[in-house]
Amino acid sequence: MNGQGFRILGIAGSLRAHSYNRGLLRAAAELAPDDARIETFDLAPIPPYNADVEAQGDPEPVRELKSKIHAADALLIATPEYNYSIPGVLKNAIDWASRPPEGAVLRHKPVAMMGASTGNFGTARAQLALRQAFQFTKSFAMLEPEVYVFRARERFDAEGNLTDEDTRDRVRALLEALIIWTNKLKNG
Template sequence: MVNPDINNDVKILAFAGSLRKGSFNKAVLRAAKELAPESMDIEIFDLQGIPLYNADVEAKGDPKRVAAFKEAIRQADGLLIATPEYNHGVPAVTKNAVDWASRTPKDAPLNKKPVGILGASPGMTGSARGQSQLRQALEASNSYCMPKPEILVFRAHEKFDGNGNLTDEATRKYLGKYLEALHDWVNKFI
């Protein structure tokens, strides 16, 4: 349950580290938006169009899509990142988003931003390794990553229907509790 002593509404920017249309991680963010506490507004940002980080490009000014991404992070009270796991690690799409958002270090949108991480995977570890590597990158960007609870949606192909709806009741219940914890975590920093 959301801590009743903390009554601040929070605005969360969420993104999935996957570009695939049928991504389980995009689907889990849609479920999070549906299950969020009343005092939490989740806006989902699609990373499609964010180029690979390149300091030469950055030196000329952020590309339009990157500038929009950074501004959306700045306007949010906190972040929710849904990361897949590819080859036992954080995928390039997720890491690239973090790389752009950590620049430039003195005014990076990720600096001192509270963050929640989750992930969905068809595998048995539910993106545990990807989440672990993502935590390391967020630590380097001076973000405040929520330590507990963790949510690892394993065997995701069994928990979503063909339309990308989260149908597994146990996962839905745990996701709701996770979002309450994220609400309280973000409120510690705003």
């Protein structure tokens, strides 16, 4: 594995302080190989997508999001599941970052995904919806390993820190696979 100076941008699809998915990203930052760095981007300041606003120029938080995606070697998304899909805040951020389609920062960007939910299917349906969005953006969403953290209450503490060792191992394996996947895409 060559993770020399590997930059990962982590994005959680939840705004709440003790979010399990924000906790998953914190765990990923702890578990990343020494030569990889995970920076997280908070979606709270991203306004609702509006083509009229976009036509006047991207708002500052959107510019920042796009520039961080551009600078990252790969993205790591931690998504909750809302009504069998991804939360609006995450979809909204993808919508902004997918524009304009020619030369969009999401195009050909390697992406890994994971997700925690309180339900029994651990965001399986949300991750399918996420893959569908990344098909349109032509992002390189990694196929596996799949990380579905089901019954999240049993795996995190009250502050949303990931305490379950098996899940921590899965997050570690996802990061290792993401570095290999990205290097393969870059170097063939």
